[in-house]
Amino acid sequence: MxxxxxxxxxxxxxxxxxxxxxxxxxxxxxxxxxxxxxxxxxxxxxxxxxxxxxxxxxxxxxxxxxxxxxxxxxxxxxxxxxxxxxxxxxxxxxxxxxxxxxxxxxxxxxxxxxxxxxxxxxxxxxxxxxxxxxxxxxxxxxxxxxxxxxxxxxxxxxxFESASTTFPRSDERDPVVLVAQRLEPEKRTDAALCAFHASGLAAQGWRLDVAGDGSERGALVDLAEELDVGTSVRFLGRLDDVDALMGRASVMLAPCPVEGLGLSVLEAMANGLPVVAADAGGHVELLGGIDDVLLNPPLDAAAAGRALAVLAHAPGRRDAIAAAARSRQEDRFxxxxxxxxxxxxxxxxxxxx
Missing domain, CATH: 3.40.50.2000 (Glycogen Phosphorylase B;)
Structure with missing residues (x-):
């Protein structure tokens, strides 16, 4: 053809x-x-x-x-x-x-x-x-x-096919929550910052890495300071390949409530990275039924923050989620x-x- x-x-x-x-x-x-x-x-x-x-x-x-x-x-x-x-x-x-x-x-x-x-x-x-x-x-x-x-x-x-057939265990990963998306209004990166703040993980030495760029970057930097998590948030800008970040982070956060499917979520699944996501759009088709902690009401920062905190303190659960998500990705996607x-x-x- x-x-x-x-x-x-x-x-x-x-x-x-x-x-x-x-x-x-x-x-x-x-x-x-x-x-x-x-x-x-x-x-x-x-x-x-x-x-x-x-x-x-x-x-x-x-x-x-x-x-x-x-x-x-x-x-x-x-x-x-x-x-x-x-x-x-x-x-x-x-x-x-x-x-x-x-x-x-x-x-x-x-x-x-x-x-x-x-x-x-x-x-x-x-x-x-x-x-x-x-x-x-x-x-x-x-x-x-x-x-x-x-x-x-x-x-x-x-x-999606990951470049690696294996991925690090939870105890080999950094205490990092990853967001990978364009910094535009519909993506609701502000909800991710609010969820990270609500999780309390910044006070426990965790970091939020934001990979991506867009019109809201300045406002999001200001919001991180307002939430008093500015020193725990890194804005990394646009990256062509986030596989390396996904291989080191412990959890990914996907707050967009109108995602058609969520290619970054699919990449995370292939890289053995658990994802806390808005229970909406294509996220449901990717993550539904793997673990109740993964999908949370859209734009509910408190609920997403609680999910992050649960996973941060449950490395065994993260490993089980990673294995199940990777298996689903290989079978269906x-x-x-x-x-x-x-x-x-x-x-x-x-x-x-």
Whole structure:
């Protein structure tokens, strides 16, 4: 299968990591894969030795031009997020006028990463109509997302494979709670700071490491000082690879109440790191049933703080959770399973055109 992925981006956050990991799994299974968009350096590191071609796609225009160039050779065009969907519609309109060889765009498959309908603001309905026009099939990264987006979706959950087959025991880890996410309002990193404060762990020598950056960083630094935990909180900025942090931390905190799935949570599961998370969104699909302490009412800092304190003082329980979570990740959320399920969607889309 010749697959062309497209995302309008020059960054490397959750969606770009998703694209790179899927492209790598597809290439390793024999597909010919081109990826348009994403920050080239971390994309290349994630792809490793997989023979995937990377093409810049920082703007919608750049994505359109890439689709015009590479689209006619693809069997499937797989777009991620609304801007890339719009680019596919524009490219499909222009291709009969400027394209050589095959003059139509391949069937378009869209992955929905966020639990909301297409389009926002005054022009939202128009943008949504343009975006969905060329989409032949739609993938949702979780049941939570599928229930929230417009149009029918096939649920294909992301896969992740840790670089290590073993992970440190609890007594070998640092007394650190880790948060790994963008510092934007919807992620509610403020709730993580409040939960760490409520846990009382700062007074016991524990530290909160915050990996990520965004518009709220300054306000969060101020909040840490207001909560009197500033000396126990490290803001590490944006990191392309947090596996090393996950291998040393003792607990991860995931406060976002609207997470489509939670790729950082999935990474933590693969790294044997217990996660205290908001009992909402895709977190439920990842962590539900492993241990009652893991999921807590969304934005309830006191409850999340109590869960952190319980796990901090129960290393044996952390080890049991880590083993159960790792087993679930390997069984249900592997890159090969994701690639196989995605291929089924592609073939259904090809059969319907």
């Amino acid at each position: 010749r697959v062309l992925h497209a995302v309008r981006s020059d960054g490397f956050a959750g969606v770009e990591r998703h694209v790179a990991r899927l492209a790598r799994a597809q290439a390793e299974q024999g597909d010919q894969v081109v990826v348009v968009g994403g920050d080239a350096a971390p994309m290349a590191r994630t792809l490793g030795a997989a023979p995937v071609r990377l093409v810049p796609g920082a703007t919608t225009r750049a994505v359109v031009l890439a689709l015009l160039r590479f689209g006619p050779e693809a069997d499937v065009v797989h777009v991620h997020m609304t801007a890339a969907e719009v680019a596919a519609t524009v490219a499909a309109t222009l291709l009969p006028l400027v394209g050589a060889g095959r003059r139509r765009l391949a069937p378009v498959v869209a992955t929905r990463h966020f639990a909301r309908p297409r389009g926002t603001g005054r022009l939202g309905p128009v943008v949504a109509a343009v975006a969905r026009r060329r989409v032949s099939a739609q993938i949702a990264i979780s049941t939570y997302v599928a229930d929230a987006v417009d149009g029918p979706s096939v649920v294909v959950r992301p896969g 592997s890159p090969s399973a994701q690639a196989i399920a995605t291929d089924r969607v592609y073939r259904a889309a090809l059969g319907s055109t």
